Amino acid sequence: MRIALLTDAWKPQVNGVVTALTALVRELEVAGHEVQVIHPGLFVTVPCPTYAEIRLAAAPLPGVARRLQRFQPDAVHIATEGSVGLAGWLYCRLRGWRFTTSFHTRFPEYINARWPMVPVGLGYQVLNLFHRRSVRTMVSTRPLADYLQDRGFSRLALWGRGVDTRLFRPVEPMPLDLPGPVFMYFGRVAPEKNVEAFLQLDLPGSKLVVGDGPARAELERRYPDACFVGMHLGEELIRHICVADCMVFPSRTDTLGLVLMEAMACGVPVAAYPVTGPLQVVEHGVTGVLDNDLQAAALAALELDGEAGIAYARANSWAASAAQFATQLAPARRPNLRFAPPALENAR
Incomplete structure (x- = not known):
């Protein structure tokens, strides 16, 4: 086609x-x-x-x-x-x-x-x-x-x-020398991602932010105790993800949260709000913790086995x-091409 x-x-x-x-x-x-x-x-x-x-x-x-x-x-x-x-x-x-x-x-x-x-x-x-x-x-x-x-x-x-499990997988962590446990956010650093909600949490150990965006400079100035390492791609990104003991996802508006699946594929449990995106990809209490109290979710996620997230990622190619x-897809002009009915028509 x-x-x-x-x-x-x-x-x-x-x-x-x-x-x-x-x-x-x-x-x-x-x-x-x-x-x-x-x-x-x-x-x-x-x-x-x-x-x-x-x-x-x-x-x-x-x-x-x-x-x-x-x-x-x-x-x-x-x-x-x-x-x-x-x-x-x-x-x-x-x-x-x-x-x-x-x-x-x-x-x-x-x-x-x-x-x-x-x-x-x-x-x-x-x-x-x-x-x-x-x-x-x-x-x-x-x-x-x-x-x-x-x-x-x-x-x-x-x-x-x-999720690309050939890329996102457990590897040797980047040697950042951060006190543990390490709580990480990775993705765009922008107002709609609600990154400040993560930075405001009272958590032990260290906070790591991997990514860049229009809010980074201001947040880096206001939260000097957090470690901002900027945007990384490929193997460098994977090694930064694998530093974390927990991936904290503070967004309330993401439609999926692909980064959650990528963190899970690396064996990192996730913590998020129980909203649209995380609800679909996170098995509460198994691959991550969903709670309106994000601090409680992050602390509880430390107790989870990262192997469950790896298994989930392998099943979703x-x-x-x-x-x-x-x-x-629909045929642009030729009705003889395959035209599947809408999967969620009038679904509730």
């Missing part, structure tokens, strides 16, 4: 969406599909407001149209709601092509965290206008599907995520995730 994937989140960005889409493309190609990724790097870009390291495509519609017309995809999937995604949405609507979308990020909450005067409800109304024109909207978890249905979304289908994604 020839699949066009339109996304505003792509390399060199480093986040969970990019990780998921990169793995998806790799596994789709291994399975014999031809994938064309249309992303901001193909166009003139401008900095994203409040996130200068993220570049957004400026006026990409003509370039998106040319690429789709040349490629003539069997299926079109629009992964994000930014300028590239909107250009693909407009082109498909003008041509009468069908397409699917996916919901990765709770942008209304993220925007509200930065600009409280913007109502969360208004944000979901706008996003619903975007997604309601798709054949189906893929979501990572059933709790997220319920959350979106409560906000008027329909035709939702499940597309679960995976990216190959299975990509196969599930492919069954949810």
Whole structure:
């Protein structure tokens, strides 16, 4: 199958969406599909407001149209709601092509965290206008599907995520010489990630922050006792993860929390709030602890065996995730192609 994937989140960005889409493309190609990724790097870009390291495509519609017309995809999937995604949405609507979308990020909450005067409800109304024109909207978890249905979304289908166990695995820890136990956060250091809730906890040992983002400088200044090591990739990232005795995930808005699966794959138990993303991937009391008291969760997670998380990760591969994604695609123009019914239509 020839699949066009339109996304505003792509390399060199480093986040969970990019990780998921990169793995998806790799596994789709291994399975014999031809994938064309249309992303901001193909166009003139401008900095994203409040996130200068993220570049957004400026006026990409003509370039998106040319690429789709040349490629003539069997299926079109629009992964994000930014300028590239909107250009693909407009082109498909003008041509009468069908397409699917996916919901990765709770942008209304993220925007509200930065600009409280913007109502969360208004944000979901706008996003619903975007997604309601798709054949189906893929979501990572059933709790997220319920959350979106409560906000008027329909035709939702499940597309679960995976973890790369060839990369994320127990290895020799980075020699950071931190007093134990070591509690770690890794990921973007941004307001919507609620990293300060982790830094405010009264915990023994050390706090380690692996990652970068717009909130890092201020948090590093305000919490000098925490160890900030910046962003790392590949084996260096894995060695930093393996320093930890517990991964603390303070976000309340993530739709999945891929970093939780990656920490578990390295044998590190996790602590998180009992919210949408963690509820789907963490087995409470086995691979991690979910509690509205994040300090209690972090301390309790120290008692867990990391082997349970390793076993969970091995059972959730990216190959299975990509196969599930492919069954949810819709034929852009040819109804004879496989067209699976929405997995979560009217599900509660």
